[in-house]
Amino acid sequence: MEHHPKPGQPLAFRLGLVGAALPILVFAAGAAGLGFSGAPDERGLWPVLVVALGAGLLLARRASDYSAAALRGMSRPIVMLMVAAWLLAGIFSAVLRESGLVHSLVWAGAELGVSGGGFVLLALVIAVLFATATGTSLGTILICAPLLYPAAGVFGASPVALIGAILAGATFGDNVSPVSDTTIASATTQDAPMGGVVRSRLRYALPAALAAALILTLVGGAEAPSAAELAAGAMLGGDPSALPMLLAPVAAFLMLWRGRGLVESLFAGVAVAVALALTLGLVTPAGLLHIDAGSFQARGLILDGMEGAVGIVIFTILLMGIVGAAQEAGIVDRLAGARGPWRAAPTARGAELGIFAVTSAAVMLTTHSVMAILAVGDVVRDSGRRAGVGRFRRANLLDMTVCTYPFLLPFFIPTVLAASATASGEAFGVPRVSALEAGLANAYSWALLVVILVAIITGLGRSEDRRSVRGSK
Numbered sequence: 001m002e003h004h005p006k007p008g009q010p011l012a013f014r015l016g017l018v019g020a021a022l023p024i025l026v027f028a029a030g031a032a033g034l035g036f037s038g039a040p041d042e043r044g045l046w047p048v049l050v051v052a053l054g055a056g057l058l059l060a061r062r063a064s065d066y067s068a069a070a071l072r073g074m075s076r077p078i079v080m081l082m083v084a085a086w087l088l089a090g091i092f093s094a095v096l097r098e099s100g101l102v103h104s105l106v107w108a109g110a111e112l113g114v115s116g117g118g119f120v121l122l123a124l125v126i127a128v129l130f131a132t133a134t135g136t137s138l139g140t141i142l143i144c145a146p147l148l149y150p151a152a153g154v155f156g157a158s159p160v161a162l163i164g165a166i167l168a169g170a171t172f173g174d175n176v177s178p179v180s181d182t183t184i185a186s187a188t189t190q191d192a193p194m195g196g197v198v199r200s201r202l203r204y205a206l207p208a209a210l211a212a213a214l215i216l217t218l219v220g221g222a223e224a225p226s227a228a229e230l231a232a233g234a235m236l237g238g239d240p241s242a243l244p245m246l247l248a249p250v251a252a253f254l255m256l257w258r259g260r261g262l263v264e265s266l267f268a269g270v271a272v273a274v275a276l277a278l279t280l281g282l283v284t285p286a287g288l289l290h291i292d293a294g295s296f297q298a299r300g301l302i303l304d305g306m307e308g309a310v311g312i313v314i315f316t317i318l319l320m321g322i323v324g325a326a327q328e329a330g331i332v333d334r335l336a337g338a339r340g341p342w343r344a345a346p347t348a349r350g351a352e353l354g355i356f357a358v359t360s361a362a363v364m365l366t367t368h369s370v371m372a373i374l375a376v377g378d379v380v381r382d383s384g385r386r387a388g389v390g391r392f393r394r395a396n397l398l399d400m401t402v403c404t405y406p407f408l409l410p411f412f413i414p415t416v417l418a419a420s421a422t423a424s425g426e427a428f429g430v431p432r433v434s435a436l437e438a439g440l441a442n443a444y445s446w447a448l449l450v451v452i453l454v455a456i457i458t459g460l461g462r463s464e465d466r467r468s469v470r471g472s473k
Contacts, residue, residue: 011069012061012329015348020329023056023322024365032410033437042311042416049318056325066325073324074317081263084141084314086309088266091148093424094305095273099282100242102150102428107239109155109247119155120220124165124213131173135180136257137414140170143249145421150428159221159425163433164441167407168212169417171444175403176205185370186399189377192391200392204400204459208451212443246272246285267314312420315411323367332362332375346473351387352397352456355380359401367412369402400452407445410435
């Protein structure tokens with residue numbers, strides 16, 4: 001007879017909370033090791049995740065309880081949402097690539113005279129506008145990276161700086177957009193009006209964005225192109241015939257902007273891309289899907305795109321299994337409920353340092369920004385109020401903190417997804433970039449981390465937030 005924990009009873013582990021956290025630590029260590037070794041393929045993380053799951057089975061008091069918790073984590077609606085999004089984005093990318101849109105964008109860039117750091121800056125601006133308007137960092141990476149990254153070699157841009165710029169722009173939009181899930185979660189948990197939160201956040205976000213733009217522009221130029229890149233450049237020399245295909249990502253953008261879901265918006269983008277490509281004669285129906293009688297297999301762009309997404313799909317499913325089991329162990333709940341000096345800190349600075357620390361720990365354990373905010377939101381509100389930290393300030397500290405680590409470290413979905421998206425450049429002679437390299441090149445999140453610490457230590461912006469609260473009453 002199968003045993004299940006009683007309702008409300010946390011999953012039990014040998015070594016207590018240390019044992020519950022060890023699977024996540026095993027995964028983080030393995031991912032970091034692969035990242036430092038230069039491994040760019042997310043498939044290399046599969047064995048690490050399997051080993052981490054095995055560690056959880058060994059450390060759990062009841063292996064059956066752990067496996068059930070991991071399966072519940074894998075089958076969450078948010079996981080299935082991401083899986084569907086990855087698969088649709090794979091099809092989207094394959095159709096746009098085959099249509100020759102990258103060639104036409106290269107032609108347009110050559111006409112405009114954009115190159116090197118200028119092209120990296122252009123990519124940053126495009127990602128900032130897309131992410132801010134739609135509020136989705138993952139959607140920005142999924143749509144912008146396959147369009148912009150393959151042209152890195154032709155425009156003399158550093159591939160690492162280019163994917164870093166796209167990731168930075170996606171992070172900025174996630175941080176400041178009024179329709180971003182992190183903005184909504186941080187504002188609502190702190191009882192702060194959305195408009196005031198966004199206005200006050202720009203005080204911190206804009207300096208970080210300007211610093212990122214300067215850094216990425218300066219380092220965005222590549223070394224002299226290799227023979228492969230020169231050959232790719234010759235291959236990419238194109239014409240404007242495929243530029244109408246830009247209507248497909250615009251369609252997805254407009255759907256997201258109007259508040260439609262990511263899957264629905266990507267599906268609309270795929271439909272428009274397929275219709276345009278067929279109408280313009282850029283692809284054939286057989287090119288989309290056909291039966292290879294010789295190998296008895298179905299072939300075509302649709303299958304190629306879906307197969308290209310398999311790496312990030314399996315990574316996401318396995319990762320969320322580990323995270324789900326850790327959450328059922330009550331790690332984050334106990335962290336948020338733990339009584340420490342910071343919860344009764346007599347000074348605003350002490351409370352803010354505690355807010356930063358507990359939010360950092362929560363996002364590292366959950367590997368999910370919104371989950372982390374919701375997990376510690378109540379304790380942040382209560383402790384911040386006692387120390388006189390304003391509601392805008394609390395919301396900003398929450399949101400800015402969760403917009404750092406997930407976009408920097410190589411074992412979070414945004415960095416792994418960005419690295420996965422660089423596979424779009426291989427057909428054009430542009431090498432893949434690892435998740436570690438992508439995160440290190442995200443100048444916005446690094447600058448934001450500095451801004452957070454400077455603001456807490458010096459009190460920069462603290463009094464303005466208090467005045468904003470009084471003025472909004």
